[in-house]
Amino acid sequence: xxxSWLIALFCVLGLASPVRAxxxxxxxxxxxxxxxxxxxxxxxxxxxxxxxxxxNDAGGLKVGDKTYKVEFIYEDNESKAESALSATRxxxxxxxxxxxxxxxxxxxxxxxxxxxxxxxxxxxxxxSTNPNTTKARPYVFRGCFLDTFQGPTAAKFATEEFKxxxxxxxxxxxxDYPKGLAEDFKAAFEKINGPGSVVxxxxxxxxxxxxxxxxxxIAKSGAEVLFVPQYYNEVPLIVQQAKSLGFNKPVxxxxxxxxxxxxGLCGDNCKGFFFVTHYAAAGAQGKTKEFIDEYTKLYKKTPxxxxxxxxxxxxxxxxxxxxxxxxxxxxxxxxEALMKAMAGIKKFEGITGNMSYPATGDHDPIKCAVVVKxxxxxxxxxxxxxxx
Amino acid sequence: MLQSFLQNILNAxxxxxxxxxxxxxxxxxxxxxxLINFAHGDIFMVGAYIAFYCCMFLLGKFGVxxxxxxxxxxxxxxxxxxxxxxxxxVTLERIAYRPLRRKGVNRLYVVxxxxxxxxxxxxxxxxxxxxxxxSFPTLVPIKVFEIFGVTVTNIKxxxxxxxxxxxxxxxxxxxxxxxxxxxxxxxxxRFAVPLMGIxxxxxxxxxxxxxxxxxxxxxxxxxxxxxxxxxxxxxxIGWKAFIAAVVGGIGSIAGAFAGGxxxxxxxxxxxxxxxSTYRDLIAFSIxxxxxxxxxxxxxxxxxxxxI
Numbered sequence: 037x038x039x040s041w042l043i044a045l046f047c048v049l050g051l052a053s054p055v056r057a058x059x060x061x062x063x064x065x066x067x068x069x070x071x072x073x074x075x076x077x078x079x080x081x082x083x084x085x086x087x088x089x090x091x092n093d094a095g096g097l098k099v100g101d102k103t104y105k106v107e108f109i110y111e112d113n114e115s116k117a118e119s120a121l122s123a124t125r126x127x128x129x130x131x132x133x134x135x136x137x138x139x140x141x142x143x144x145x146x147x148x149x150x151x152x153x154x155x156x157x158x159x160x161x162x163x164s165t166n167p168n169t170t171k172a173r174p175y176v177f178r179g180c181f182l183d184t185f186q187g188p189t190a191a192k193f194a195t196e197e198f199k200x201x202x203x204x205x206x207x208x209x210x211x212d213y214p215k216g217l218a219e220d221f222k223a224a225f226e227k228i229n230g231p232g233s234v235v236x237x238x239x240x241x242x243x244x245x246x247x248x249x250x251x252x253x254i255a256k257s258g259a260e261v262l263f264v265p266q267y268y269n270e271v272p273l274i275v276q277q278a279k280s281l282g283f284n285k286p287v288x289x290x291x292x293x294x295x296x297x298x299x300g301l302c303g304d305n306c307k308g309f310f311f312v313t314h315y316a317a318a319g320a321q322g323k324t325k326e327f328i329d330e331y332t333k334l335y336k337k338t339p340x341x342x343x344x345x346x347x348x349x350x351x352x353x354x355x356x357x358x359x360x361x362x363x364x365x366x367x368x369x370x371x372e373a374l375m376k377a378m379a380g381i382k383k384f385e386g387i388t389g390n391m392s393y394p395a396t397g398d399h400d401p402i403k404c405a406v407v408v409k410x411x412x413x414x415x416x417x418x419x420x421x422x423x424x
Numbered sequence: 425m426l427q428s429f430l431q432n433i434l435n436a437x438x439x440x441x442x443x444x445x446x447x448x449x450x451x452x453x454x455x456x457x458x459l460i461n462f463a464h465g466d467i468f469m470v471g472a473y474i475a476f477y478c479c480m481f482l483l484g485k486f487g488v489x490x491x492x493x494x495x496x497x498x499x500x501x502x503x504x505x506x507x508x509x510x511x512x513x514v515t516l517e518r519i520a521y522r523p524l525r526r527k528g529v530n531r532l533y534v535v536x537x538x539x540x541x542x543x544x545x546x547x548x549x550x551x552x553x554x555x556x557x558x559s560f561p562t563l564v565p566i567k568v569f570e571i572f573g574v575t576v577t578n579i580k581x582x583x584x585x586x587x588x589x590x591x592x593x594x595x596x597x598x599x600x601x602x603x604x605x606x607x608x609x610x611x612x613x614r615f616a617v618p619l620m621g622i623x624x625x626x627x628x629x630x631x632x633x634x635x636x637x638x639x640x641x642x643x644x645x646x647x648x649x650x651x652x653x654x655x656x657x658x659x660x661i662g663w664k665a666f667i668a669a670v671v672g673g674i675g676s677i678a679g680a681f682a683g684g685x686x687x688x689x690x691x692x693x694x695x696x697x698x699x700s701t702y703r704d705l706i707a708f709s710i711x712x713x714x715x716x717x718x719x720x721x722x723x724x725x726x727x728x729x730x731i
Contacts, residue, residue: 074555209701239700243660245650248435249695255575256428269557273650280568281431282575301559301652 064127066138071115075296083343100362120144142166142213162349177399179349187220204236204259217265255283268296316418348386427573440688441587445642446665449635451680463542465662471509471643494563506637513636549655560651673724
């Protein structure tokens with residue numbers, strides 16, 4: 037009796053699935069819902085859910101002469117490189133997604149991009165700023181500027197704003213993103229202020245909570261500014277310990293500061309500091325403001341840069357899908373068509389600014405960076421825009 | 425240079441204090457039951473969370489009452505956290521370790537059970553409270569003092585003081601009190617002790633109360649020093665503290681205490697002079713060297729097993 041039920045169930049499923057597959061398009065999201073930076077995963081998912089609702093409520097996505105419902109599949113990469121790889125393979129081979137958005141941080145995006153490129157599936161990395169993510173990978177696209185741009189921007193800003201002649205850097209050597217960024221900052225700062233002007237270049241390893249030895253060296257080095265390209269979970273500890281060790285100079289951050297619950301964890305300690313990022317929620321206009329208002333209404337909080345970039349990344353992928361023309365139903369062919377359509381986009385107006393892609397080479401957009409000041413109310417206020 | 429060195433000694437004392445406090449718990453349980461309680465690092469994590477909720481409650485953040493001033497919250501939170509964490513430790517003993525001990529299974533299975541308990545605590549916490557981190561409230565405003573170019577904070581002094589006091593207290597209990605004598609007796613011969621009319625289970629529960637209570641204390645002060653807490657905070661520091669306890673001579677209170685500070689010193693000093701990637705490499709190479717010269721650890725005494 038039991039078995040016949042099961043057989044019946046399978047029959048129903050077997051009949052149902054091809055019908056469903058015919059009028060939905062699936063996008064995969066490879067995001068950190070648990071692990072070190074769960075807030076990043078949550079923001080990505082929030083933005084994606086909002087986009088899905090918007091498209092499906094309007095009837096669906098029109099591709100060629102057919103309208104499809106969009107389906108988003110969220111796979112948790114636990115903020116680990118290995119899990120990001122298995123999530124990529126699962127999304128591509130089991131779930132049959134046409135394209136993948138994410139992973140967000142470079143630590144997961146670099147290995148996942150390799151897998152996606154090998155499996156010939158278009159991938160959009162909205163937040164990964166490490167150059168290796170898209171390097172010589174035709175199927176991989178990026179939604180933000182590069183570390184090689186962010187590092188020099190921070191160095192230039194530190195020199196101009198704080199009149200700093202000596203700088204210190206503290207970063208996680210075991211993670212791709214901070215390491216790449218720290219090295220770019222050092223190179224750019226020494227180019228402006230002469231060799232040896234980065235007087236302390238200190239490292240730690242992921243999951244460390246005590247930075248006292250490194251910060252002792254930094255405090256004694258005479259640096260006038262400290263550059264910390266770290267995530268929201270480490271920044272509060274670093275800032276607080278720096279103060280306890282008598283370092284009272286400004287601290288400058290990177291775009292990783294803007295995501296997650298930085299102010300909830302850091303409180304008053306972070307006020308008055310600056311960081312380089314993709315967009316500033318305070319003072320936004322037009323399409324960006326619409327997005328911020330709707331997001332705030334839905335989730336009761338201001339969208340961070342991850343949410344905005346995920347929105348842009350997924351939108352760009354869907355826009356390319358529309359221009360790719362009718363879907364053949366053969367996943368391999370459709371994925372290739374999508375990749376070609378994405379590569380064909382020369383300019384895209386996103387809520388994080390205009391992106392233009394170079395005609396040849398890696399798919400890295402050219403867009404402006406924003407320097408944000410954390411004001412006395414703990415808000416991320418627009419301070420300055422720096423364009424390449 | 426000298427100032428940096430002195431500063432790093434202070435940093436190492438603070439960092440080593442946490443290793444010592446956790447290592448003491450490993451050492452107590454191992455000393456009595458010869459059980460490596462791998463869940464101890466996670467009991468420390470639970471302690472930090474208990475401390476977090478105690479402090480939020482006492483500060484009046486849940487709106488039950490108006491809230492107390494910071495120093496009074498700290499004074500109440502210390503015993504409260506220790507008692508509640510001890511309850512967690514004893515519960516683990518009752519539901520996980522005691523049934524196995526009653527059945528007389530091999531110690532290996534108990535150790536595996538301990539590992540699983542640790543994972544259950546970690547993931548239970550993750551499921552219950554979510555993965556996002558909690559910001560520990562500031563109980564005592566940080567005051568920075570500068571003496572001869574060396575900066576000290578009131579929190580740092582407090583942590584080091586607490587570690588030393590805990591060691592003295594535990595040392596006193598184990599060597600000078602009746603229950604301490606019973607603990608040492610069980611460690612010496614588990615089967616003869618009940619025959620002498622000593623309630624072995626009571627003594628074992630007391631051991632877990634002490635070990636977990638001090639893990640809770642460590643959790644509270646750890647969260648005050650590094651005010652970002654998450655469910656995985658206990659795993660790594662727990663393992664390292666266990667290694668510190670082994671190097672100090674597991675089973676010896678003084679050994680666990682010294683081992684914790686030794687590991688703290690080596691870690692801080694390596695980072696101060698080398699890239700941080702060398703830290704664990706050099707730290708554990710030194711510990712390995714110590715163990716290969718003195719397999720029983722710095723303070724350990726070799727025990728003969730009678731067949």
